Amino acid sequence: MKDQELSPLMRQFQAVKAQHPEAIVFFRVGDFYEMFFEDAEEASKLLGIVLTARGKAKGESIPLCGVPYHTSTGYIAKLLKAGRIVALCEQVEDPKLAKGLVRREVVRVYTPGTLYDHELLPAREANFLSALYYTPFSSSENSTLADRFGLASLDLSTGEFWISESWMKHSRQGIVDELVRLEPKEVIFPAQLQEEMTSAFQSLPIARIVPRDAITFDLEASKTILTRIFLVNHI
Structure with missing residues (x-):
């Protein structure tokens, strides 16, 4: 136009x-x-x-x-x-x-997961924003290990912050169980995981699913942000 x-x-x-x-x-x-x-x-x-x-x-x-x-x-x-x-x-x-x-x-x-306004928040419910990431694991010596999944969740309205990691054979299910427990309103995750995680996300009451490019989850950039926020030298 x-x-x-x-x-x-x-x-x-x-x-x-x-x-x-x-x-x-x-x-x-x-x-x-x-x-x-x-x-x-x-x-x-x-x-x-x-x-x-x-x-x-x-x-x-x-x-x-x-x-x-x-x-x-x-x-x-x-x-x-x-x-x-x-x-x-x-x-x-x-x-x-x-x-x-x-x-x-x-x-x-x-956005659904970034609220801190009392009048917009659901009564007596947490309002988590979660970020999901994974790193592939391959080893000819130990076939019981699989991809490592990490999950970080923050409720901006209370400051409650959870991190978890799952790296054994059923790592994907471990992260899904954690999502079930936290019931985040919004989940950010690498776009390459979209096909694998679609069925899991559909089974959860998540308002918004946000695929992002891998650069969003750059390890060194994330470390820099966290050390600055928590006023520490190392993570």
Whole structure:
């Protein structure tokens, strides 16, 4: 879609959406958070709200839905429970003082496993974000060993942090058992494990599954981050 076919407001929305393609963008317009195009179509179904339209693009109406900003928390919680990401795009200047289009910026990105807001958290439940990794093991001397799986889980709302490792013959099942125990809301894992772990993930009440490239799990980079966070010299 060419930019000149869109209004300035829609061009601004498209620029924000391009920076957060995986998220449903809550785009602040006055007293509402509005959603457009595919975001509007998906959100209207998940939230049970009316889908309307505003303006046109390529001769067709632009899908639109919206929620009042003062009641947005419940809608955000519902989208997160459905495993979606929400990017909150606010007006960052007074509309009365703006010269032309009001400036807007994303001030928060919500994902199911990174919540610390009391009003968004499930009552009396942990809210873990887990990261899964593995290293292959091969040995002609000991056939009872298999791949080593590691799991790190953090609840941002409480600071609770668990790590576990499983490296014997049934290492995969050991990690699945740990996931069952923790019931994380979001799991990050290497993309090359997606086929192997799909059935296990489907059997768990995980809101969001996030495959990532191997570089995300670089050992040295991870050590650097952890030593800085925990103020230690070695891990």
